[in-house]
Amino acid sequence: MTETTLGPGPFVPPTRFAVPGRIAVGGDAASAWRTATLTVIRRETPHAATFRFAVPGWAGHLPGQHLLLRLTARDGYVAQRHYSIASPPDDAGHIELTLDRVEGGEVSGWFHTVARPGDTVEVRGPLSGFFAWPGNRPALLVGAGSGVVPLMSMVRHHRSRGLRVPLRLLVSARGPRELIYADEYGAETTPVFTRGAPAGVPVGRMSAAHVAPLVADAPPGGWEAYVCGSNGFAEHASRLLVEAGQPVDRIRIERFG
Ligand SMILES: Cc1cc2nc3c(=O)[nH]c(=O)nc-3n(C[C@H](O)[C@H](O)[C@H](O)COP(=O)(O)OP(=O)(O)OC[C@H]3O[C@@H](n4cnc5c(N)ncnc54)[C@H](O)[C@@H]3O)c2cc1C
Numbered sequence: 001m002t003e004t005t006l007g008p009g010p011f012v013p014p015t016r017f018a019v020p021g022r023i024a025v026g027g028d029a030a031s032a033w034r035t036a037t038l039t040v041i042r043r044e045t046p047h048a049a050t051f052r053f054a055v056p057g058w059a060g061h062l063p064g065q066h067l068l069l070r071l072t073a074r075d076g077y078v079a080q081r082h083y084s085i086a087s088p089p090d091d092a093g094h095i096e097l098t099l100d101r102v103e104g105g106e107v108s109g110w111f112h113t114v115a116r117p118g119d120t121v122e123v124r125g126p127l128s129g130f131f132a133w134p135g136n137r138p139a140l141l142v143g144a145g146s147g148v149v150p151l152m153s154m155v156r157h158h159r160s161r162g163l164r165v166p167l168r169l170l171v172s173a174r175g176p177r178e179l180i181y182a183d184e185y186g187a188e189t190t191p192v193f194t195r196g197a198p199a200g201v202p203v204g205r206m207s208a209a210h211v212a213p214l215v216a217d218a219p220p221g222g223w224e225a226y227v228c229g230s231n232g233f234a235e236h237a238s239r240l241l242v243e244a245g246q247p248v249d250r251i252r253i254e255r256f257g
Helices: 106-113 145-160 208-216 231-243
Strands: 034-045 048-054 066-072 078-084 094-100 120-127 139-144 167-173 189-193 224-229 251-255
Touching (some): 048 106, 078 106, 078 145, 139 208, 139 231, 145 167, 167 208, 224 231
Parallel strands (some): 224 251
Antiparallel strands (some): 034 048, 066 078
């Protein structure tokens, strides 16, 4: 792990609107590009790493939201991509992103091979209120690969605020080495391994056997389900949820593909 220490940037207190009893997020602030300085790079798996940024003026976000990231080359060439925010909202003036290295990928390739602490990029956000979880309703989180990133922001928020509202995470990875944030999971999480698993742990695609018991165990008022991953995974997981009895209008989907 490489680390440099930067002083905390000025944190602008939330001003615009508040989600009942929980977190407030600036409205106009989301439309401004801000300079984000890379402070720490943390390897998560052989193909994924977390990039921590100091973002002075960052107005805060809700767990589940994403941002737009802009890289500008010396010749003026610009590349923009969307990335989910992995860190919880209470990490004032800082955000963390976790990027999978995509084969031949322009932006993820730059982060994984060139980026160093001290480098700057631009970010705009937070974006997408639809996939946000303010922490005020039971949440059933289903993700695969880097699709776990916005869900982890929810888990971290749940923990850091000591929330009692029920929360469960079902996360799929090829194997234990590819499981992002493996050391952070607790009793709320069930991992599903598709290619290889420790002795005694079944290997296979996420199935009704994983999803149905969680849906059946819904708390009073039911789950709000959040599904995140590739297009194929999002379709597969949402079909499993519906077949298990989860109402279609209570499934929120974020597709990375
Ligand atoms: C709302 C949203 C949130 C996202 N959050 C995250 C996140 O938290 N972490 C993360 O790692 N990614 C996330 N992504 C994906 C991210 O935006 C980029 O698509 C990804 O990093 C690839 O960009 P690149 O410039 O490296 O690859 P590009 O240069 O754009 O693509 C290179 C090649 O890889 C293919 N490709 C592009 N994206 C993918 C992919 N995701 N999987 C497989 N092949 C691909 C392309 O078709 C192309 O052939 C998110 C996408 C969306 C829409």
